[in-house]
Structure formats: structure tokens, C-alpha cells
Amino acid sequence: MDLVAFTRQLVDVESITGNEGSVGNLLFHELETFGFQAEKIPVEGERCNIYATSAGHPHPEIVLSTHMDTVPPFIPSSEDESRIYGRGSCDAKGIIAAQVAAATRLRTDGIYVGLLFLVGEERDSLGAKVANRRAPGCKFLVNGEPTENRVAVASKGALRVELTAHGRMAHSAYPELGESAIDKLLEALHRLRAMELPRDQEIGACTLNIGTIEGGRAPNVIPDRAKAQLLYRLVGPSEQLRKQIIEAVGRLATVEFVLEVPFVRLATLDGLPTTVASFTTDIPALSNWGKPMLFGPGSIHVAHTEHEYVEKKELAEGVELYCSIARRLAQMQNAEIRMQK
Numbered sequence: 001m002d003l004v005a006f007t008r009q010l011v012d013v014e015s016i017t018g019n020e021g022s023v024g025n026l027l028f029h030e031l032e033t034f035g036f037q038a039e040k041i042p043v044e045g046e047r048c049n050i051y052a053t054s055a056g057h058p059h060p061e062i063v064l065s066t067h068m069d070t071v072p073p074f075i076p077s078s079e080d081e082s083r084i085y086g087r088g089s090c091d092a093k094g095i096i097a098a099q100v101a102a103a104t105r106l107r108t109d110g111i112y113v114g115l116l117f118l119v120g121e122e123r124d125s126l127g128a129k130v131a132n133r134r135a136p137g138c139k140f141l142v143n144g145e146p147t148e149n150r151v152a153v154a155s156k157g158a159l160r161v162e163l164t165a166h167g168r169m170a171h172s173a174y175p176e177l178g179e180s181a182i183d184k185l186l187e188a189l190h191r192l193r194a195m196e197l198p199r200d201q202e203i204g205a206c207t208l209n210i211g212t213i214e215g216g217r218a219p220n221v222i223p224d225r226a227k228a229q230l231l232y233r234l235v236g237p238s239e240q241l242r243k244q245i246i247e248a249v250g251r252l253a254t255v256e257f258v259l260e261v262p263f264v265r266l267a268t269l270d271g272l273p274t275t276v277a278s279f280t281t282d283i284p285a286l287s288n289w290g291k292p293m294l295f296g297p298g299s300i301h302v303a304h305t306e307h308e309y310v311e312k313k314e315l316a317e318g319v320e321l322y323c324s325i326a327r328r329l330a331q332m333q334n335a336e337i338r339m340q341k
Helices: 003-011 021-033 089-107 127-131 181-194 239-249 314-338
Strands: 036-044 047-054 062-067 082-087 114-118 138-143 151-155 156-167 207-215 226-232 252-262 274-277 293-294 308-311
Touching: 003 021, 003 082, 003 089, 003 314, 021 047, 021 089, 021 114, 036 127, 047 127, 047 156, 062 089, 062 314, 082 314, 089 114, 089 308, 089 314, 114 127, 138 181, 138 314, 151 293, 156 181, 156 293, 181 207, 181 226, 181 239, 207 239, 239 252, 239 314
Parallel strands: 062 114, 062 138, 138 293, 151 274
Antiparallel strands: 036 047, 047 114, 082 308, 156 226, 156 252, 207 226
């Protein structure tokens, strides 16, 4: 297969989260063309996960996986001598192409890996949650995200928090007659920004992003409502952090924890360069798919940007490294089987 052409073919199919039907159909047909036995796993409407195996090997010990949805806006592919550009080029359609190329190459060596491509990773991991109910009993899951061809030792978690402050409307000429919800919200945010966050010696610090702030009625009205959405990147369990947030905010606002993706420590292999993934992945929702690893070509620093790209050289190296990882995992599994005998 032509790695660059296949990557561009995938990028040129718009698949913003919620609209993955067309790219799923493309993957299904291309995998069949490449000699795999592909299956559509329904998720929602026309949205389907794609799972593929080699003929005669329906229960692989190793599965390569990533997601086929992207963030908006859609950006069609282009290329120059060294790079492929476009939405999803590194996150994660180039990774899909690299994993398919690796699986094809491994098959010629008698190593049969599965391929799992998921919808919804950029929003709520819905595809991964559906797939987790149909896990085939594999031993290892190599999840693909742009890690610059380094194996991640851990992936930070995420805790989304919503603060809602309430006040009382009044004419702005007489502020003493009202109660400003925005003032309350600002004080709550000030306290949270001043709060000392957890730190892990190996992983680094928990971080806070105040993502959105909204509230008020008009410049001449004392605001009776205000809301903010926050995202903490976790480096461990969240229980203590939750308590600290509630105590810091006090009665200034109500606190709602709307989503948590847990922090995860990941498997590595000796001799491979490592990194820490400060972003979240589908891995926590794929707990039934074996021991997880996280690895992929491309840089997260250009993902979700208007100039997203993947280096062609790095993409080709990613194929080689996926093959190397799969071979080593297969050797480990074979050694374990021999020991059990």
C-alpha cells in the first residue's frame, strides 16, 4: 500500500465527531481490499466502529487501535516533500494508515494482529465504550495517538468541572440592591487558580484550564447568573482534588463534576524512547482489550490546529516501530505460553 496516498485518502473524507459514517465505510472496504476480514460494529445511527482480523485468525493476541473522528473544522489534505497536511493527518488518520501498513507487513511474517478503529474519541469515547462490551479476549492493546514515535509511560486524566453562581438582578446604578453572580464566580475562580495542585515526580503537575466563562444580562444590569467550565489534567486519583475544589469554592457557586477520564499508567518496552501523554485517550474505556500501550507518529502540538500535519519520514518510521512492538509482544506471549506448559 502507498502510505502517503492512503493517509490523504482518509484525510479527504470529512469525519468530524458524529459524522464518521463515510470514513468508516471507506475503511471497511479498503481493509477488505487489503485482505482483512472487516466487521462493522454499530454505535449510533450510521456511526460504526471497524474491527478487522486476518483470515483464519479471528482472535488475535495483539490489537492495534486508534480513532477515525476528528475535531472541526474539516481541512482537506495537501502535501509537500516532507509533510502531509490536513485535519486528522496526525490525529489520527496517518496513524490508521501506519497501523494498517504494519498489520499487512506483520501478516507476511506470520504475526496476525487485529485492527480496531473507533468513533467518538474526540468527544466522549462512545465508540470505545461500545467496543469494550465486545472485546475478543486479546492480551495487548497498542493504542495510537501522536506521541512523536515515543512510547507513553502514562496518560494524564481529565476532570471537567462546571461552576454556576447565582445572584440577584438590579439596576446597575444601584448595585447595593442586587447581588452580582459574576463577582461571585470571579472570586471562586481566583481561589481555584491559587490552589496548589497535585504533582507526580515522574509525570509532572496537574494543570487547570478555565475554558469558558459566561453570564450576565446586559452592561446596565447586575448579573443574576454566571457559569464557567474548567478542565483539570489529572496525574493521579481525583478524590482529594474534588474535595479541595468544593472547599475552595464554598458557597460562592455550585460545583458539578461533569466528566472524568482517569489517569492511566501504561506498559512500556525496554529500549524504546518514552514520553508522558498530557492528553486523554480511549484507553480507559477499553479496559477489556488487554494490557495497554500508547504510541504513534505525529506531534500532539500540531493536532487540532489549522496547520495540522505529519512528517512523512515519521509516518514511515511509525510503521516500522508498530511492527517491532508487535513482534516483541508476540515473543513475550509465546514465552508465557511455553512457561505455562
